[in-house]
Amino acid sequence: MSTRSSADGILVLTGSYTPDTGGDGAGLAALRLDAAAGHLAYERRLPPVPVSGASFLAAHPSLDVVYSTNETDPGTVSAVARQSDGALTPLGAPVGTGGANPCHLTVHPGGGWLLTANYGSDTAPGSVSVHRLDADGQVGELTDVAIHEGSGPVAGRQEGSHAHQVLVDPAGRFVLATDLGADAVFAYRLDTWSGTLKQTAVSLLRAGSGPRHLAFAPGGELVFSANELSSTVTCHRYDAETGMLAALSTVPATEAGDVINQPGGIVASPCGRFVWVSNRGADTVAAFLVTGTALEPIGEIPSGGTWPRGLTLAAGHLLVANQHSGTVAALRVLDGGHLQQAGPAASVPSVVCALVL
Template structure:
């Protein structure tokens, strides 16, 4: 986004949280200040919160001062907010139907013309991926397609139907991938950038009961790592740029903490390609891994600075950890080895689940 940060020593970090109408006690879309030199956060208001309902994931337009948010509920919607200057956020139109239930992730196509949303689904509605056209000012316009997922898995109570959890454009820009926790699959699509329609290219099956949640690509795009929520593993997949398909090559446990029911959440790969980090909900840690060929080697894990760490973002040499149940946003410094420092005092952000640094 073109607006400069407030100062060279400070970044504005937008936070998304569940609101009272969606089972949380957060403000929706808010902001904190982050000082990379010291690793400190302050929740002293710089930007007035915007009451976006169920703001469970945020994404930025590639060239406009516009932020997009999911509105996670059974009557799913997506919202756009325009950043008018450093300290003023205003809704850009009314929320628009997401085309499905419980939207939990979204991304803007690199050309800036399309918003892609992953709808988790509900008891009565399967998971899906939706496409909206974006106007020249970033406003969300008509729904151009909804690709409904099919499939189930063996985990009772979690995999009775499909549950899309993430949608992203591959690093080469050729394909759209959508993870599906309920179907144990990653769906490959091609987006027609003239019509906004999705063409399904492949269904990449993952191990039964793995529940792929989020993907993070290696910088060169050759591999992608998945955080597998239901099997508490990280899987390395080889990406084929000609077909848009993924093939498993290795996997490792997401945590070394014994005797804990654990669900990996956010996953991040380093820009240098040497490290991968993941949040562990249950163990309440962030684990660090070294990339060795096509395998991940555990470096260690540290406390997440709260309870139920969900969102994870790499910002200026630090990891920002959104601890949902404790309502804390913690900072971990990334050491040259890829290991992590223990968290400093965290900022209080009720029901925080995601961040977006600008």
């Protein structure tokens, strides 16, 4: 799905927790970003779409279809299609993931498969599920569920595995899944004929780090992890031949020393020189300069709300979904990777992610 802009601005789709998943949001809601002013406002011509627990969104690479996790137990995923008049409509019914509390998903670059990370629950381990996508982008059969094993030392968070993100490496060779509970990144090969996953490697991170999300630098040689439980960011060397990560350097995610902090989203700049991380607790977005294999803190500003989660780059801005304040803020990206508050934040109750359409 290619980014579309018009005189009205850039269309941004947001996902939020709904009343049945502990939030106050509508599910999917559309905003417009005025890039010149850094201003976000509701797109009144596109009413909200009720999608339960829409905690992460992903676009199909070639069709006007968006996929959403439904963070419920048992878990499901939903698809919505963008019509020729711009309207968003459900594409089929929600489909079960074979796991609990799905929190992240991505479409395989070929467009034929949907990959979902199931966080799990007290009774269900973390896992990665695969669904077949038909020619129209509708979610079809569940073809595989890869169960994670592992645990960590942090009581209450790491008694078992908790898959938190699934993505395809830049070479399209491996499917990687972070696991917060197991302090690990699992590597898989996807059989694009059968839709099955074969585990090929496991990269173990520092005990108690709780890796949440990864962001690749351009070219794929380096990958950065936002570590939720240790409140750190790590630069790793990525081996594209094996799917293994090797930690090179680690820095604190925030310079605020008087709060309990949990990093949320992480984004690498298209040029590869900068990394940005959202900090839940400090309620900031921190900027880092990539110097060789080291990360150097270069600034940290308020996130435009409280409990910032998803980060999304859009037309020279970093969009921040602030869950507890129910606001989406646009932070202007300046030369040198620094950030600056732009226009006023838009109100989106229980928002957790944003996707540029």
